[in-house]
Amino acid sequence: MKLLVRGARVVDPASGRDAIADVAIADGRIAERLEAPERVIEADGLVLAPGLIDLSARLREPGYEYKARLESELEAAVAGGVTSLACPPDTDPPLDEPGLVDMLRRRAKSLSRARVYPVGALTVKLAGERLTEMVELAAAGCVAFSQANAPLKDTQVLWRAMQYAATFGYPVWLRAEDAWLASGGVAHDGEHATRLGLPGIPPFAETIALATLVELVRATGTRLHVCRLSTAAAVEMVRAAKREGLPVTCDVAIHHVHLCDADIGFFDSNCRLEPPLRSARDREALAAGLADGTIDCAVSDHTPVDEDRKQLPFDEAEPGATALELLLPLTLKWAAERGLPLVRALARVTSDAARVLGCAGGRIAPGAPADLVLFDPKAPFRVAPETLKSQGRNTPFLGRELAGRVRATIVAGQIVYEAQ
Amino acid sequence: MPANPQLDAQGRLRHLLSIEGLPRETIERILATAESFAGVTERDIKKVPLLRGKSVFNLFFEPSTRTRTTFEIAAKRLSADVINLNIALSSQTKGESLLDTVANLSAMQADIFVVRHASSGAPYLIARHVKPHEHVINAGDGRHAHPTQGLLDLYTIRHYKKDFASLTVAIVGDIAHSRVARSLIHGLNTLGAREVRVIGPQTLIPTGVEALGVRVFHDLRAGLREADVIVMLRLQNERMSGALLPSAQEYFMSYGLTPERLALAKPDAIVMHPGPMNRGVEIDSAVADGPHSVILPQVTFGIAVRMAVMSIVAGGA
Numbered sequence: 001m002k003l004l005v006r007g008a009r010v011v012d013p014a015s016g017r018d019a020i021a022d023v024a025i026a027d028g029r030i031a032e033r034l035e036a037p038e039r040v041i042e043a044d045g046l047v048l049a050p051g052l053i054d055l056s057a058r059l060r061e062p063g064y065e066y067k068a069r070l071e072s073e074l075e076a077a078v079a080g081g082v083t084s085l086a087c088p089p090d091t092d093p094p095l096d097e098p099g100l101v102d103m104l105r106r107r108a109k110s111l112s113r114a115r116v117y118p119v120g121a122l123t124v125k126l127a128g129e130r131l132t133e134m135v136e137l138a139a140a141g142c143v144a145f146s147q148a149n150a151p152l153k154d155t156q157v158l159w160r161a162m163q164y165a166a167t168f169g170y171p172v173w174l175r176a177e178d179a180w181l182a183s184g185g186v187a188h189d190g191e192h193a194t195r196l197g198l199p200g201i202p203p204f205a206e207t208i209a210l211a212t213l214v215e216l217v218r219a220t221g222t223r224l225h226v227c228r229l230s231t232a233a234a235v236e237m238v239r240a241a242k243r244e245g246l247p248v249t250c251d252v253a254i255h256h257v258h259l260c261d262a263d264i265g266f267f268d269s270n271c272r273l274e275p276p277l278r279s280a281r282d283r284e285a286l287a288a289g290l291a292d293g294t295i296d297c298a299v300s301d302h303t304p305v306d307e308d309r310k311q312l313p314f315d316e317a318e319p320g321a322t323a324l325e326l327l328l329p330l331t332l333k334w335a336a337e338r339g340l341p342l343v344r345a346l347a348r349v350t351s352d353a354a355r356v357l358g359c360a361g362g363r364i365a366p367g368a369p370a371d372l373v374l375f376d377p378k379a380p381f382r383v384a385p386e387t388l389k390s391q392g393r394n395t396p397f398l399g400r401e402l403a404g405r406v407r408a409t410i411v412a413g414q415i416v417y418e419a420q
Numbered sequence: 421m422p423a424n425p426q427l428d429a430q431g432r433l434r435h436l437l438s439i440e441g442l443p444r445e446t447i448e449r450i451l452a453t454a455e456s457f458a459g460v461t462e463r464d465i466k467k468v469p470l471l472r473g474k475s476v477f478n479l480f481f482e483p484s485t486r487t488r489t490t491f492e493i494a495a496k497r498l499s500a501d502v503i504n505l506n507i508a509l510s511s512q513t514k515g516e517s518l519l520d521t522v523a524n525l526s527a528m529q530a531d532i533f534v535v536r537h538a539s540s541g542a543p544y545l546i547a548r549h550v551k552p553h554e555h556v557i558n559a560g561d562g563r564h565a566h567p568t569q570g571l572l573d574l575y576t577i578r579h580y581k582k583d584f585a586s587l588t589v590a591i592v593g594d595i596a597h598s599r600v601a602r603s604l605i606h607g608l609n610t611l612g613a614r615e616v617r618v619i620g621p622q623t624l625i626p627t628g629v630e631a632l633g634v635r636v637f638h639d640l641r642a643g644l645r646e647a648d649v650i651v652m653l654r655l656q657n658e659r660m661s662g663a664l665l666p667s668a669q670e671y672f673m674s675y676g677l678t679p680e681r682l683a684l685a686k687p688d689a690i691v692m693h694p695g696p697m698n699r700g701v702e703i704d705s706a707v708a709d710g711p712h713s714v715i716l717p718q719v720t721f722g723i724a725v726r727m728a729v730m731s732i733v734a735g736g737a
Contacts, residue, residue: 190628196541196564
């Protein structure tokens with residue numbers, strides 16, 4: 001389809017461009033110019049940006065279809081302006097076999113919504129004992145290897161897994177969390193957990209594990225992406241590792257940029273997240289680290305949970321929040337609060353994420369894939385279950401006023417979502 | 421932060437979930453009402469008709485004999501019908517969810533749910549889902565709160581000591597896992613106690629507890645000095661050996677209350693314990709049975725306090 005988006009404010013973090021312009025699309029790519037477009041989208045007052053790239057969104061297939069399905073979640077993705085997403089391997093069974101990865105990719109492709117990049121399991125069944133067939137998994141389409149939220153207690157296995165991944169140049173995406181220190185904990189170990197009588201996870205569960213990971217990067221040269229930082233001290237450690245020139249990147253879940261342990265209030269199980277929401281000081285360090293680029297990306301960490309698993313006492317509730325449709329408005333909110341120009345803020349969910357993922361999207365330039373989002377940055381809305389396309393209705397932001405509504409989403413030159 | 425879920429729009433006590441956030445007047449009203457009931461429990465005919473025709477469901481998701489019994493006695497003295505459900509042994513093991521259990525009981529026309537649960541916050545979840553005429557009383561949730569125990573502790577202290585503003589209260593033992601300690605700390609601070617101390621090894625003192633308004637001591641002797649009230653906490657069996665403590669014997673050596681250590685407190689100090697006691701672990705028998713001990717009166721006051729709470733939330737007393 002030949003498409004022209006006319007008069008939008010074009011914001012392209014990769015080039016730093018922020019100007020009113022027309023953007024032409026042909027054959028699934030951004031075109032230099034266009035004659036006789038089949039469709040023209042008038043975009044006065046709207047922002048046209050590269051489609052969002054989300055490094056962590058759980059689609060729940062295979063195995064957890066009662067929580068969510070590819071149909072619902074990929075619809076949610078494009079409704080949220082997300083055109084590419086990486087899905088963690090914690091499905092049931094986990095993504096530890098090429099056949100599963102292949103099936104997931106085919107299913108996703110047949111739905112023609114967002115692009116799906118599977119992250120393979122680093123160990124068989126995510127059990128932390130035996131390495132997966134990483135070469136075969138990569139051939140099937142895995143872009144990186146991870147344990148998702150599953151612990152890898154045995155540092156011998158961790159070391160060997162990182163060595164093996166480094167041999168073939170595969171990046172390893174890992175949470176930094178010491179399994180023993182985190183054991184039994186459900187909230188940040190501090191004043192609020194003490195007040196509520198919730199078992200705590202100390203901040204050094206993160207920094208101790210991160211120190212181990214950084215030391216193994218020094219030893220093996222593995223490309224490491226640290227997933228979901230939650231503490232101020234960890235941000236500082238990543239800053240030092242980058243200064244040293246180590247091949248380390250990291251991300252933060254968008255919730256942790258906005259919320260802290262005090263938001264648990266009276267045991268709100270929607271605030272039961274992994275890692276736990278930490279102190280207000282940690283939240284500030286995460287928001288600042290994301291602004292100065294120490295933290296490369298913000299991710300949704302989208303985790304649809306069924307109602308039955310959330311309507312439980314806080315410690316029994318399943319962790320996670322639905323967030324694909326909130327990543328853009330929450331990124332805009334963070335940018336507004338810190339006074340960041342849009343072109344710099346959006347880098348964290350577009351061009352920087354493309355760099356970590358190693359994909360061709362995330363920019364608006366002739367020849368680049370036409371993965372785009374057109375949105376009204378000022379349009380307000382109230383977060384309500386019925387407004388979400390995701391099967392998961394569990395979010396700490398229920399009832400909150402946010403700004404930023406997607407008007408249209410384009411993947412490979414096709415309009416895959418258009419607001420009514 | 422959402423509004424305090426235990427008060428209704430007019431600020432009246434609808435549920436009792438925690439002492440934290442209760443206005444001082446509400447606590448004082450409960451204590452005064454309990455005092456008026458103390459007379460009832462000493463009469464020959466120990467009943468008042470305040471809750472006649474109302475149903476009290478004791479929902480114990482965690483086993484407890486003492487607390488359940490005192491709630492039962494309190495409800496019966498208010499002329500309510502009492503139904504005891506030991507859920508630890510029934511529906512939960514059949515896989516029924518907490519809210520389904522409550523919905524089913526609600527269909528049997530309950531007025532008050534007295535809830536004990538191993539998870540912190542469980543009574544809040546129930547309170548969010550009950551019908552407008554139903555009331556929830558927290559009888560202990562995880563490590564979070566045990567408000568009727570806290571209130572009976574406050575009642576006991578007031579009975580023996582009158583003025584809170586001059587009091588130093590020392591709470592000794594496993595603060596980390598204690599809902600009793602948390603409830604008492606909030607109550608003492610709301611009523612303006614001069615100083616609340618918590619005493620224990622680092623492994624049993626939770627992170628950031630100072631923010632609740634307490635002074636932390638690791639040395640029992642220093643913490644007991646000039647105390648007016650000493651509250652000894654029960655040490656659960658599962659804490660006595662492992663990563664938190666090496667042994668019950670060593671715990672008693674460092675933190676057990678002996679007559680010699682009690683002598684460091686004020687001469688008229690009182691000794692309390694929420695029960696059940698481990699003699700020789702946290703408290704020496706000579707102290708438990710000695711002249712400073714008010715451990716048995718606590719149990720008696722507990723009935724009047726629970727009558728007061730039930731009559732205030734459900735009877736409009």
